[in-house]
Amino acid sequence: MSTLEIRNLHVTVETPEGTKEILKGVDLTINSGETHAIMGPNGSGKSTLAYSVAGHPKYEITEGSVTLDGEDVLEMSVDERAKAGLFLAMQYPVEVPGVSVSNFLRTAKTAIDGEAPKLRTWVKDVKGAMENLRMDPSFGERGVNEGFSGGEKKRHEILQMELLQPKIAVLDETDSGLDVDALRIVSEGVNRAKENTGLGIMLITHYTRILRYIKPDHVHVFVNGRVAEQGGPELAERLEAEGYDRYLANA
């Protein structure tokens, strides 16, 4: 049982117009086995929350705390956070030319576990995970995200999540840009990881469509750098019907 606890998180970024505060006091607690949907209009700070938790150097934490099972996440380097059990599925995964997917996966698994995986079971695990995500075996020989389509990039993110087995995963708009078939495949992967490992999920999305495939336990509406409202799955249904206008009028 793990808990990611975000308390009063304030985050700034440097822009050409000067320092800008993006997160203005975020409170959020995610436990193992829970799925929290973070929904909100563009520019509300959803991605900033994801990248701040993962430790991207662009974002400066000015106030507040993030802990995983009581450990101070903000004190950890980016790779230490991953080793502690955090995972970020990125909206725009980065190309790393010349580094094959299979080499990358094995290197990451070795780093996370602190030892190289047993070759035979590892090959089987990778093969199985790729089959589940309808990825061709030749995928392993391609450069990381090199020339991948949008859908391939997202499936590759979920593949990593299934193999690295984090405690808490942040999915940053994993659904955007996917057609229904790809969305279903990716959602199955998320649900599988949750079922197999009791993963806790922070599901960041702009659209309600993914919530037909991944059932959230909690829904948080994110507006202007903080949680404006929270509730159960019914809140998502209301958002689907009404959109975000109600919140934006007040913002």
Added chain:
Amino acid sequence: MTVTDHTQATADAAHSHGVIPDKSRADRVVSFDVDAFPVPTGREENWRFSAVRDLRSLFADEAADGHLEWTTSDLPEGVTLTQVPADEARERTVREPGDRASAVAVKHAGGAMALTIAANTVVDEPITIDLHGTGGDVRGHLLVELGQSAEATVVVNRTGTARYSELVSIDLKDNAGLNLVLLQQWDEDAVHAGEVLARLGRDSRLRGTVVTLGGKVVRLNTSAAFAGEGASVDLFGLYFADSGQHQEHQLFVDHAVPKCTSRVTYKGALAGKTARSVWIGDVLIRAAAEGTDTYELNRNLVLTDGARADSVPNLEIETGEIEGAGHASATGRFDEEQMFYLRSRGISEEQARKLVVRGFFADLIHEIGVPAVEESLMRQIDLEIAHVEEELEHE
């Protein structure tokens, strides 16, 4: 068609076009006469990025006292390595030298060593020549000659130290195929200026790979000239400059006849405040060279502050009747987003840097086609990266 890709060019990089004060690249002086070339000052077009001060002893028109130790793999039937007297050596060189260092090298080398592969001889195993310097000034002249339809791989590996200048002449008769690998793995105080001149007969194929990792100053000028139709040249280069190293690679591909293909692909990494690299790639498509297909590419990866990479592609086209002609040059900083991506998967900063740099060079290394060299190079690059880590710690 000219394709120019300037993605990621940064302030550290100069990428200028068509800086050719000569009327044409073809008009440069070539001569066996040392006096045809004034002592370079660094203001000349072909020396303006060079470490002229460190190269000075290579310009002196006087006898040199040192030598390189030669170790050669067993030569199979049809392959000979012989000493050739000076007059004959000049006679068998494919073109006259193109600069003073090269002319001095020929004049004072005391003749040439000639590696000759007889017509129709196909050599399966790589022929390796290890050249080891034990200090002092050394002048060299090497002839590599392949008869009609001969095929071979030749690896020349330079180690140790010297103030070395040389001319390497490559003569490919019709339909010959040569895979030539020149490894500069000198000690850190070596100074090396080399001119590599290739003449390609009809339907011949040259793959030339240059790997420059060692030495204080290395300056290699490679020229390939097509003498017959249907020939192709692939020139690959890989370099890694640390603090105190100056690595310069100039290339000139002369499309003088129709239907030839050239590809130039050079990649370099730089680490350390005074690391310096220069790449100048000239391609000339003469009026007669219809059906030419050429592309040249240079990429530089700047790993630390202060390093400087100059990259200058020049394309001269005298006929429109070509298949394709293009170039790309890009010099990029180490990509922080790549680092973040890898590290967010638990991979340490050091390991992530290693992956990115290895990935950057991977496709080039696989082009060498000599497994033992490829493996050794990957290890060398790992050592270079380990060295970068030390540099970063001192910052």
